[in-house]
Amino acid sequence: MTHWDKQSLSQVERERLLALIASRQPEHGLPRAFYHDDLVYQADLETVWRQGWLFAGHSCQIPNPGDYFLYDLDGDSVIIVRGDEGRVYAHHNVCRHRGTLICLEPTGNVKRFVCPYHQWSYGRDGKLLTWRAMPPDLDKSSLGLHPVHVQEVEGLIFISLAEHPLDFDDAYQVIASVVKPQGFTRAKIALIADYDVRANWKLVWENNRECYHCNVNHPQYIRANFDHYNSDDTTEYIARRLEAVTARSEAKWAASGLAVTHKHTGMTEFPDVENNIWYSANRTPLVEDYVSESMDGQQVAPLMGDYTDPDVGTVRVRMLPNFWNHSSCDHGVTVRLTPAGKYLTRLRMIWVVDEKAQEGVDYTLDKLLPFWQLTGEQDWALCENAQHGVDSRAYVPGPLSPYKEYNLDRWIRWYLRWLSDGISDR
Numbered sequence: 433m434t435h436w437d438k439q440s441l442s443q444v445e446r447e448r449l450l451a452l453i454a455s456r457q458p459e460h461g462l463p464r465a466f467y468h469d470d471l472v473y474q475a476d477l478e479t480v481w482r483q484g485w486l487f488a489g490h491s492c493q494i495p496n497p498g499d500y501f502l503y504d505l506d507g508d509s510v511i512i513v514r515g516d517e518g519r520v521y522a523h524h525n526v527c528r529h530r531g532t533l534i535c536l537e538p539t540g541n542v543k544r545f546v547c548p549y550h551q552w553s554y555g556r557d558g559k560l561l562t563w564r565a566m567p568p569d570l571d572k573s574s575l576g577l578h579p580v581h582v583q584e585v586e587g588l589i590f591i592s593l594a595e596h597p598l599d600f601d602d603a604y605q606v607i608a609s610v611v612k613p614q615g616f617t618r619a620k621i622a623l624i625a626d627y628d629v630r631a632n633w634k635l636v637w638e639n640n641r642e643c644y645h646c647n648v649n650h651p652q653y654i655r656a657n658f659d660h661y662n663s664d665d666t667t668e669y670i671a672r673r674l675e676a677v678t679a680r681s682e683a684k685w686a687a688s689g690l691a692v693t694h695k696h697t698g699m700t701e702f703p704d705v706e707n708n709i710w711y712s713a714n715r716t717p718l719v720e721d722y723v724s725e726s727m728d729g730q731q732v733a734p735l736m737g738d739y740t741d742p743d744v745g746t747v748r749v750r751m752l753p754n755f756w757n758h759s760s761c762d763h764g765v766t767v768r769l770t771p772a773g774k775y776l777t778r779l780r781m782i783w784v785v786d787e788k789a790q791e792g793v794d795y796t797l798d799k800l801l802p803f804w805q806l807t808g809e810q811d812w813a814l815c816e817n818a819q820h821g822v823d824s825r826a827y828v829p830g831p832l833s834p835y836k837e838y839n840l841d842r843w844i845r846w847y848l849r850w851l852s853d854g855i856s857d858r
Contacts, residue, residue, distance in 0.1 A: 441855060445471055449855050453848050459841055461829030467632045467822045473774045476633070477506050479854025480753050480847070482593045484710065485600060487755030487768050488512050490784060491520065491587045492619045498541045498556060503591065505770055510580050511535055511545070512589060515556045522580035522591045523558045534577075545577070587616025588766075590751070603711040607749055610713035613690065614747055614759050615737020615786065622733075622763070622783040622791065622800060629779050629812045631819035633753075633771040634847065636779070639811050639818070640756065641843040643699055644836035649814060653807050656722050656729060657746075661697040664835040670697065673720065681717040681745060690744060692717060699839050702750055703846045710752040710846070717745045724760040725803050733762040733785045733795035752846065758804065762786075763795075765804040775819060781808055 449471065455463050466472055488503045489512060500513035502525060509525035511534070527534050527547040534545050534554070544561060545554040553562045558577035563570075581592040583600050586608050592598070629636060639645070646653055646660040654660050658674050678695050685691065694700050694716035702712040722729030723742035731742045739761050747759040757766045766782040781804065789795055821827060832841050 446855055449475055450852065453852050456844070456848060457829065459832050459834070461638075461832065461840075462634065462844060463829055464822055464825075464827050466634065467819070468774065470774070473771075475851060475855055477771065479851050481505060481771065482508075483598070483850075483854065484594075484753050485583065485590045485592045485598060485603070485751060486753070486770075487751060487766070488522070488582075488589045488591045489768070490619065490621065490766065490782060491584060491589055491617060492621060492784065492787070493539075494520070496541065498543060499539075500535065500542065501539045502535060503770075505593070506772075508593060509533060509535075510591060510593075511577075512582070512591070513542075513556050520582055520584050520589055521557055522582040523554075523577035524580060526578065527552055528560065528575045528577065529563070586611045586614075587619060588749075588757075590755075598710075603751065606711055607713045607751075610693070610715055610747055611749060611759075613688075613738040613744075614764060615739075616764065616784065618737060618787050619764070619784040620787045620789070622785045622789075622795070623797060624783075625781045625805070627779040627781070627808075627812055628772075629777045629815055630775055631777055631812075631815040632774060632822075633769060633777045635815045635818045635822070636769055636777050636811075637753070637843055637847075638840055639815050641699075641702075641839040642833075642837045644833055645814060649810050650807050652727060652803055653725075656718055656725050656803075658697050658719060659694075659699050659716070662835040663698070666697045674717075677717045677720060681743070684741075684743060685745075688738075688740070688744075690715060692745070694748075700748065701842065702839060703752060703842055705842055705845045705849060708846075708849075711750065713747070713749040715745050715747050718760075724762050725758060725765075726760070726799060727802050731762050732799040734789045735761055736763065736786045763800055767808065777815075779808070779812065781805070 452463065452465055489501055493501055494512065494514040497514050497516050500511050503510045503512060511523045511525045513521050515521050525533050525535050529547065529550055529552050532547055532549040534547050551564055554577050555561055558579060560572045560575045581597045583590045585604055643660040661670055674697060678692055682692050693714040700712060700714050703710055724731050725746060726732045735742060742761040744761045749757040754769045757764055764784045768780040770778045772778045783800060785795060
């Protein structure tokens, strides 16, 4: 089967997938087949990726009318473009004549979209404008570019390939309320770095949902944050430090309308399986004397957004299945992941700064990049090593740590629920 959809899924295939889901032992990792089986991979694409909301990019990537960029998922190429009136549109990158790709370059600016094959042209809003050598009585209004659902949230662009996408209202409110002061709507791109990680996309999320590995593998991260501590290793000294930092931050930030929304050690509990919450955003203090997630904890670029003081902690935003962001007072770092095969995940890291900041004057990449560049590359290497491990026929999923991997268990249960709901014949 080269392309999977719910309608074409046979009863035998459905039963095999449901049996795999049932084979997962509670509070253990996923069985080996979830990283290798062709049918599982196609089911992932259809039930998770083509049904959820996907982060495509930052609004500041397309500041002017006609600016566009492409986002590709398993043969689906999507154009994200700024329209004439400033609105963001998303269209399938497929000519309505013979199906040719319209945009061949990953980014650009257009007055109109012109198919390179037979020169049918479309407006930035996707409406068909001209066609050569066609009968004059054909209905142009029915032959515009196929639209893709799009949501713009305080400078973040999300798309959905679903015919009937998940309701976005709650996600919008949760994300916008935390992100607005960051000023992503008044930002610019400092750097985009793309990585091909030779690992199943689920291994990348599994790595993201636990900090069991942080103490050994992320030396710069653990110097800046409290969330690698858990109930098994939070000493009285650490608890007092966090309590003091939280109390100071709450008192100071209140005057600026900011709030501490994560006040304890350990990672924020996410996702919420029982309530099917696939989005999350919070603000949490950094350790004492750190105002930015930089190598020395000091400010490395001008303040962003509404901030007037560098002491604003760190903003964390996550949305399943492909997005997370870590933002400090002076910059934000976004990760977008996309499956490109059972054993390949394409990662994009985007650094943003205030729109008025000038490279070489107000910031330098050698100070802006290393904290998250190192953390990301350390993780990508761990994910590839994990893929080599689950490749082995000796691999059997082991028990998860209740202290360190509670979010990994939550993620696995969320994934299995979406997969099960997506393949059910209800």
